[in-house]
Amino acid sequence: MDTMEWVRGSLDHCVKCTICETFCPVSNVTPLFPGPKYVGPQLERFRTDDGSPDASLDYCSGCGICTTVCPQGVKIAEINSQARAKMKAQRGIPLRDRIIARPSAMGKVGTPLAPIANFFLKNHAFRWLVERTLRVHRKAPMPLFAGRTFQSWARRHPPLTPATKAIVYFHGCSANHFEPRVAQMAVAVLEHNGYRVIVPRQDCCGLPLQSNGLFDDARRYVRKLARNLEPYARRGYDIVATSTSCGLMLKREAREILELEDDEDLRTVSAHMFDICEFLLSLHERGALRTDFRPLDMRVPYHAPCQQQGHGIGKPALELFGLIPGLEVVDSDVACCGVAGTYGLKTEKYDIAMEVGAPLFRQVTAVATEVAACDSETCRWQITRATGIPSVHPVELLYRAYGLS
């Protein structure tokens, strides 16, 4: 059975139990979106090549929580993504979506011009103009360009010697252009544990394109990336990712949503993909993680993003934090910060995204003494933008506790 049939065919397993509806963060805050059961398995039956009978589908943020919780294995979020791509192809894809879906292209333009680009990104009048012309909300979180890419740092970074073990690092676009520090800390933590870190050439995984319905382009990017990573996976190297959503794209989403189940490169890569915390915890379980942590005396709210939950691995970051003396971590029980990649940037969805995240922002504000921790970059930016509290990737806390700074 091809993947399309398999994803779409899963709608027959829906028993209308409403469990997904109780979890959907979007339908829980806005009547504009009638909920996953309705928009997914129910409405999909009425969608034909002539289009979708209902445009509310566009309000699905693609957070994937419905699929994670559906006990019958209905691929609700995946059905929605595919249907949205078709609907957008029929109704036209806004220029905005074509732009924000290309972080690596933005990075290539913005990086050399970082000071100027950042000046504009921080400028209220410019953001107002962008909102008026492109419908990207003026208050939505926008990362700043780092000016120097992680790739260029990695090329000059001397490999760890001697090293008996090696690992491949998939850094993703955001760490490359916006947060190279996160990637450098990941490298340092892995090296501290004796790994030589291989950073292959890599471009975007295509996830933002996929979320914005640009499937052909998304396929091109992810296949190319898989082709670049596959030789390592084939030789038995594990691949770690610090971007939890892009890691999920390589593990599963591209295969299912983009119907690339038959792509051998992707399957091989998927079989070797690890979220970095998943990987470090597996080291710990084998007694192979260094635990020479210094105390970190702070209280940190931790948010496991929806896409991290999609991995089906629990919350390994929490268990790693438990190894750090002095560190008090409060796990947020909120499933989504609202931004869901690029969803919360869009003017018409900004308010919904902020309302979805509101309970999380309250928890973060109440708990944090210094920083919040969260695995996903867009969610970190959203949390920081909404609360003013800096948000860090879990590896940053490990990095600090190892005394690597």
Added chain:
Amino acid sequence: MSADAVVVGAGLAGLTAGVRLAEAGLRTTLVGKGPGAMHLAPATIDVLGYAPDLVERPAAALPSFVAERPDHPYARLSADTVAASAEWLSAHMPPLAYVGTLEENYLLPTAVGVPKPSAFVPEAMAAGDLRSGSRFAFAGLRALKDFYPALLADNLSQAKLPTGVTVDARAVHLSDPGTEADVSPLGYARMFEDREFRSVVAAELLPRLEPGESVGFPSVLGLHEHRTTWLDLQDRLGRPVFEVPTLPPSVAGIRLFHALRDAFLAAGGRLLIGSTAAGAETKDGVVTHVVIQTAAARPTPIEARWFVLATGGFAEGAIFLDSYGEVHESVFGLAVSGVPAAGEPRFVPRYFDDQPMGRAGIAVDERLRPLDADGNVAFRNLFTAGAALGGAEPWRELSGNGLALASGFAVASAIVEWAS
């Protein structure tokens, strides 16, 4: 991954076992495809409601019930265990107090006005007890589909109660909350958490109530702040207020799910929701690993010393019928007992009739360990709890949650005892 104990299933049975194991200090991993029936079913702990006639006193009825049904899971669970499990639940979740005893069943109204027997019930449902007859007003929320207080009240007024008393019930419809769309039970639960909303509801309702009437609401009185919501409304109305279970989603059940999940996490349990247990590795009559499917295209084995199968019944895919008419257990490949012989009818037309396939499930020994086709313990360190157990007909007996809670409780006791 590794753990001391792995529980498969995030329903009442699995979570009960998981919480107790984690609290006993075992490193416990719980894997669930998704939440189980708790999100759908009323949160009442129904131990035994029909045998097949209405059961008024479950403790008194159980001995003869199991004597007539030696293969029933209650034959492996003493009445003390059942009572202890309910006590554990109630004492364990202070914000979710349960009331009741095994001595007698409450009779609470369902959403369609049928008196339903339950042994242990959420505190906020107890005032709906019909046994001594009374006067009830049922509040209707217009935007809540699938809850018709007029139908409820009408059926209840005609119901024959074992005590011989009659019930005086009527409906009071509240005005629209002003939203165009339907509001789900969860949506209303959030609205009721708002004081302002409650004061509007109370102001509209109060003048329309008659002296001596208790007020039944659909079970939407708050989610995270349920107790304060319920007590406040009771205060404002100056009379007993109670909840009536709704059709799915069940807010009362979600509260129970939250309470158990939070207790599990607080005890240090590792929760993997969204992962499917797809198989197991075994060696010399012992399970060594459960193999789960995560997002990555590789199987993930979890090594442990003890395993609990709490995957529910047919509805959750724990047990399935293939196209050759054979019945299988989906994780450990266990023998399924109680399957009608080839050629015998498997199903009868009416859903709630005595379904020949209805008792199919896992047969177990006294410690709730699955038996193989020859009646021997299949794996020494594997235990089974909940709707996966064979020999019961939960929906006809009204025993589903009672069995899930007591068996989840009992398997944890067996493992903790073994571990120490």
